Amino acid sequence: MNLRSIPLSAWIGIAGIAIAILCAIFAPAIAPYGERDVVGDIWLPAGGDFLLGTDNLGRDLLSRLIYGARTTIFVALAATVLSFSLGMILSFAAAVMGGFVDQLFSRFNDLMMAIPTLIFALVVLAVLPQHLWILILVMAVLDSTRVFRIGRAVALDVAVMEFVEAARLRGEGSLWIIFREILPNTLSPLLAEFGLRFAFSILFLSTLSFLGLGVQPPAADWGGMVKDNKDGIIFGISAALVPGAAIATLAICVNLVVDWLMKRTSSLKGGRGDA
Amino acid sequence: MMESGPMTGPVLTDGTAGEPPRSADLSGVPAKPNPTGEIGGTFWRRFVFRRPLAALILQRLGLSVGLLFAVSLMIFGGIEALPGDFATTYLGQSATPQAVENIRKDLGLDRPWSERYLNWLGGAVKGDFGTSWASKNSVSEQIGKRLGNSLFLAFFAALISVPLAVGLGMLAVQFRNRMPDKIINVISLAAISLPEFFIGYLLIMFFAVQWGVATFPATVYDSMSFTERLSAIALPVATLVLVVLAHMMRMTRAAILNVMSSAYVETAELKGLGTFRIIARHAAPNAVAPVINVIALNLAYLVVGVVVVEVVFVYPGMGQYMVDAVTVRDMPVVQACGLIFAAFYIFLNMAADILAILANPRLRHPR
Numbered sequence: 158m159n160l161r162s163i164p165l166s167a168w169i170g171i172a173g174i175a176i177a178i179l180c181a182i183f184a185p186a187i188a189p190y191g192e193r194d195v196v197g198d199i200w201l202p203a204g205g206d207f208l209l210g211t212d213n214l215g216r217d218l219l220s221r222l223i224y225g226a227r228t229t230i231f232v233a234l235a236a237t238v239l240s241f242s243l244g245m246i247l248s249f250a251a252a253v254m255g256g257f258v259d260q261l262f263s264r265f266n267d268l269m270m271a272i273p274t275l276i277f278a279l280v281v282l283a284v285l286p287q288h289l290w291i292l293i294l295v296m297a298v299l300d301s302t303r304v305f306r307i308g309r310a311v312a313l314d315v316a317v318m319e320f321v322e323a324a325r326l327r328g329e330g331s332l333w334i335i336f337r338e339i340l341p342n343t344l345s346p347l348l349a350e351f352g353l354r355f356a357f358s359i360l361f362l363s364t365l366s367f368l369g370l371g372v373q374p375p376a377a378d379w380g381g382m383v384k385d386n387k388d389g390i391i392f393g394i395s396a397a398l399v400p401g402a403a404i405a406t407l408a409i410c411v412n413l414v415v416d417w418l419m420k421r422t423s424s425l426k427g428g429r430g431d432a
Numbered sequence: 433m434m435e436s437g438p439m440t441g442p443v444l445t446d447g448t449a450g451e452p453p454r455s456a457d458l459s460g461v462p463a464k465p466n467p468t469g470e471i472g473g474t475f476w477r478r479f480v481f482r483r484p485l486a487a488l489i490l491q492r493l494g495l496s497v498g499l500l501f502a503v504s505l506m507i508f509g510g511i512e513a514l515p516g517d518f519a520t521t522y523l524g525q526s527a528t529p530q531a532v533e534n535i536r537k538d539l540g541l542d543r544p545w546s547e548r549y550l551n552w553l554g555g556a557v558k559g560d561f562g563t564s565w566a567s568k569n570s571v572s573e574q575i576g577k578r579l580g581n582s583l584f585l586a587f588f589a590a591l592i593s594v595p596l597a598v599g600l601g602m603l604a605v606q607f608r609n610r611m612p613d614k615i616i617n618v619i620s621l622a623a624i625s626l627p628e629f630f631i632g633y634l635l636i637m638f639f640a641v642q643w644g645v646a647t648f649p650a651t652v653y654d655s656m657s658f659t660e661r662l663s664a665i666a667l668p669v670a671t672l673v674l675v676v677l678a679h680m681m682r683m684t685r686a687a688i689l690n691v692m693s694s695a696y697v698e699t700a701e702l703k704g705l706g707t708f709r710i711i712a713r714h715a716a717p718n719a720v721a722p723v724i725n726v727i728a729l730n731l732a733y734l735v736v737g738v739v740v741v742e743v744v745f746v747y748p749g750m751g752q753y754m755v756d757a758v759t760v761r762d763m764p765v766v767q768a769c770g771l772i773f774a775a776f777y778i779f780l781n782m783a784a785d786i787l788a789i790l791a792n793p794r795l796r797h798p799r
Contacts (some may be wrong), residue, residue, distance in 0.1 A: 166618075182488050182788070209573060209785070210680070229742040234498065238655060241583050267499075268499070268502050268503070268506065271499050271502075271503055271774065271777070271778050271781075272506070272507075272774045272777070273505055273732075273733075273735070273736040273773060273774065273777050274736075275736050275739060275740075275741070276736060276754075276769075276770050276773045276774060276777075277770075279739075279754060279755065279766065279769040279770065280758075280766055280767070281757060282506055283757070283761050283762075283763065283766045284763070338686075360625070360627050361482070361630075363627050364628070364629070364740055365628060367629050367648065367740070367743075368739075368743060368755050368758075369755075369759055370758060370759070380627075383629060383630070383633070387633065387744075390633055390636055390637060390641065390648075391636075392641075393637070393641045393642065397633055398630070398633055398634065398637060401627065401629065401630035401633060401634075404627050404630065405622075405625055405626045405627065405630055407444070408625035408626070408627075409621070409625040411625075412621055412625050413621070414625065416621060
């Protein structure tokens with residue numbers, strides 16, 4: 158693979174993700190004001206001292222946006238990594254062991270998927286105390302059902318190949334087969350899936366925060382910022398649209414990269430899966 | 433490991449929505465005795481033999497009801513198993529033990545959970561979901577009012593988005609890999625990435641605040657006339673349409689493209705048939721099943737999308753009710769709404785399954 162073969166849309170996506178991650182890592186250095194400092198009047202228009210204006214409590218919107226990148230990306234990424242590890246391990250175990258274990262995991266997964274994710278999250282979050290790690294865990298477990306389904310399908314595809322059978326006949330253990338035979342051969346589609354899940358996590362976290370059930374104030378988080386500023390909309394104040402646009406931009410960037418990855422894997426497979 | 437053969441794993445690569453299990457249970461319809469049991473015996477076997485279609489549909493119905501049952505158990509029992517106590521979370525950390533004890537007794541939490549579950553389920557089947565902890569009102573009464581509002585919203589969103597999505601999807605296939613297709617592709621990719629509330633507030637900002645052509649808090653009340661209601665829900669419906677449209681269109685495009693790239697369409701092309709004839713006679717009948725599936729899956733998604741849109745537009749529907757209840761931890765309301773949303777989701781998925789079977793005879797004789 159050379160750099161020239163990467164299409165323009167993917168470059169835009171990569172650049173966008175890079176900017177967001179840089180903002181997240183160096184937030185204290187970049188942000189002009191503190192995350193929770195009240196620096197001016199409420200809902201000041203953009204321009205002047207405050208590049209994007211101020212929010213409903215008079216905090217600098219740009220600074221909160223930059224700090225918000227931190228929370229949003231961290232939580233979404235943590236949830237995705239966790240859900241991926243969970244879904245992958247369980248799905249590969251199901252595919253390799255087969256039989257009863259496979260049936261048990263798959264039927265349970267079907268049951269989990271029979272409830273819409275958002276509704277499930279609402280029900281569960283109504284009971285659990287509000288902590289960041291609980292939020293991450295809930296997001297991860299709910300999302301891992303999707304990963305499980307795809308992981309199992311992909312692994313089954315590979316598990317019936319000759320080299321897996323050869324390894325089995327050699328007497329290798331299940332773990333060896335999973336990590337040394339199946340995983341390397343399923344990496345490409347799984348990478349695209351990881352990106353897709355990450356984009357979904359960003360949107361899901363933002364939705365939960367917007368509904369007041371995600372990241373709790375005063376920590377800045379893009380979905381929560383929309384919630385904070387939504388009352389301004391009626392007066393024509395666009396403060397709520399800025400974090401909304403940030404969420405949308407990041408999600409679009411991730412999707413652009415995923416789109417390219419998917420096209421790449423599908424062309425490797427001989428054009429299967431045209432969408 | 434080879435026992436997992438009939439599961440047909442590789443086919444299920446789409447992770448779009450939770451379909452009810454469609455694999456193992458129907459794989460042996462004529463040959464093996466039916467796994468749903470109950471009806472069992474020779475009668476069922478004869479029935480399957482004589483009326484395979486009806487048997488298959490009955491089986492799906494039974495499966496969905498069973499699934500709904502399991503979901504109810506999960507919504508009630510699964511939550512019970514989670515750490516934390518309703519009474520403590522309800523009152524907050526600083527509550528005295530006496531107050532916690534009182535409220536437990538008050539809400540009936542001192543009884544064993546199996547008894548409460550059976551009570552709750554028995555009521556739910558009859559349409560009685562108990563009383564709300566927060567307002568002490570009947571949950572069913574509130575839901576009765578709000579469910580209608582939500583369905584009203586979802587119905588109009590579906591009415592607009594379904595023809596539009598199918599049409600655009602066909603357009604994209606017709607101009608595959610040319611300009612219109614690429615434009616549609618990029619726009620729909622962007623639309624998928626937009627959170628519902630962002631679309632909602634954008635529409636409010638422009639249509640309601642700046643141009644003043646629509647009303648913003650989309651409140652509806654009983655005394656409103658039909659046309660007034662329609663104008664009130666214009667923006668929420670537009671938001672929902674935009675949310676589902678992109679998904680539905682992309683999936684429609686993929687489904688039609690899948691058919692168009694098959695061998696028999698190529699044969700028809702080589703025979704020298706005209707484009708219209710190929711589409712009408714060869715492609716369309718085979719594309720109906722996947723497109724119906726796409727539509728049903730997205731309608732199921734619509735039911736969920738309603739939650740966020742209702743909160744954005746302050747619309748008095750189920751979603752708003754549920755979110756409010758979650759913030760105050762009003763469990764009876766949360767459980768009732770959760771069950772109803774899940775029921776809609778499951779039955780729409782089931783409808784997709786059954787319609788697909790009806791539209792595609794090949795699915796009636798699974799190998």
